[in-house]
Amino acid sequence: NAEIAMYQAKQTGKNNIQLYTDGLDETIRDRFIMESKLNRAIENDEFSLHYQPKIDLATDSVMGMEALLRWHNPELGFIPPDKFIPLSEDSGLILPIGEWVMKRALSDTAKLHKEGFADLKIAINLSLRQFMKKGLVEFVEKSIETAGLNNRNVEFEITENIFTEDLSTISRIMNEISNLNIKFAIDDFGTGYSSIGYLKKMPISTLKIDRSYISKIDSDTDSESIVSSVILMSKSLGLNVVAEGAETESQVNMLKDMGCSIVQGYYYGKPMPYDEFLEFVRNWK
Numbered sequence: 210n211a212e213i214a215m216y217q218a219k220q221t222g223k224n225n226i227q228l229y230t231d232g233l234d235e236t237i238r239d240r241f242i243m244e245s246k247l248n249r250a251i252e253n254d255e256f257s258l259h260y261q262p263k264i265d266l267a268t269d270s271v272m273g274m275e276a277l278l279r280w281h282n283p284e285l286g287f288i289p290p291d292k293f294i295p296l297s298e299d300s301g302l303i304l305p306i307g308e309w310v311m312k313r314a315l316s317d318t319a320k321l322h323k324e325g326f327a328d329l330k331i332a333i334n335l336s337l338r339q340f341m342k343k344g345l346v347e348f349v350e351k352s353i354e355t356a357g358l359n360n361r362n363v364e365f366e367i368t369e370n371i372f373t374e375d376l377s378t379i380s381r382i383m384n385e386i387s388n389l390n391i392k393f394a395i396d397d398f399g400t401g402y403s404s405i406g407y408l409k410k411m412p413i414s415t416l417k418i419d420r421s422y423i424s425k426i427d428s429d430t431d432s433e434s435i436v437s438s439v440i441l442m443s444k445s446l447g448l449n450v451v452a453e454g455a456e457t458e459s460q461v462n463m464l465k466d467m468g469c470s471i472v473q474g475y476y477y478g479k480p481m482p483y484d485e486f487l488e489f490v491r492n493w494k
């Protein structure tokens with residue numbers, strides 16, 4: 210990318226070279242600063258988890274929540290996960306960070322269960338690198354046991370990019386985890402490398418339709434058709450389907466009409482800290 214930018218800068222004239230390289234330096238410097246701060250974020254207790262409710266449309270109940278990582282650094286402020294997660298994947302830091310997320314999400318879920326909300330299911334995002342790490346299955350099993358949870362209340366969200374790896378390895382790991390009664394959801398469905406075949410071959414229980422389709426469901430007929438086809442396909446394959454990123458009543462009504470089973474989006478609730486989430490489930494009608 211740096212080479213391309215330099216090339217383009219050269220093409221557009223001498224003055225631009227300075228401008229472009231300045232820009233590049235800054236990006237590299239930003240990355241470097243962020244990465245060095247990210248290195249100490251766990252020990253400095255800069256991470257927290259937010260929980261976003263998932264609503265079961267058939268029963269009008271909160272069936273579970275997704276754990277979403279937040280990073281606040283005293284000097285950099287709040288950094289969105291779309292910035293620091295890719296960085297931590299490149300550096301390998303996602304491995305200790307992912308273990309921190311897993312332990313915290315599971316223990317918070319155990320707390321919610323003790324508060325009387327024993328049916329809540331926790332969904333945890335797993336990046337490719339975490340998925341491929343040796344010992345994942347043992348770590349997961351031990352962490353769930355330590356938290357005192359039932360495996361059935363735990364789900365992992367993975368993206369389709371996982372299927373670009375060696376399929377026999379992927380399938381083996383997925384089956385080992387699935388045999389423990391832990392479920393898999395395909396996150397951001399419709400944005401990656403999809404093959405309908407995997408949906409049947411791999412132990413997948415849920416498709417999460419990407420927000421980019423849901424946000425246009427009531428304004429763009431292509432998005433509307435795509436969402437309704439994915440819902441129909443999911444049903445005939447026996448999969449659950451979650452619509453992610455529903456923000457308006459009109460979107461939710463359309464999803465209900467299409468037979469969507471679960472909705473997660475700002476319309477029902479934004480991701481929130483544990484205490485707020487506990488209030489949210491307490492106040493749910």
Ligand code: C2E
Nearest residue numbers: 277278290291294310334335336454455456473474475480
């Ligand atoms: P994701 O797993 O697809 O999570 C859903 C994202 O959509 C979240 O963004 C959530 O805040 C946002 N969202 C949900 N409903 C709405 C809505 O109605 N409107 C809008 N505008 N946005 C909505 P967030 O929290 O910024 O996370 C971004 C991504 O970062 C996640 O996408 C996931 O890929 C990654 N991520 C977050 N936490 C973790 C983690 O603990 N581990 C890993 N590996 N990745 C994580």
Ligand code: MG
Nearest residue numbers: 275334366396
């Ligand atoms: Mg997710």
Ligand code: MG
Nearest residue numbers: 396397417453
């Ligand atoms: Mg998603």
Ligand code: MG
Nearest residue numbers: 368396397419
């Ligand atoms: Mg995403």
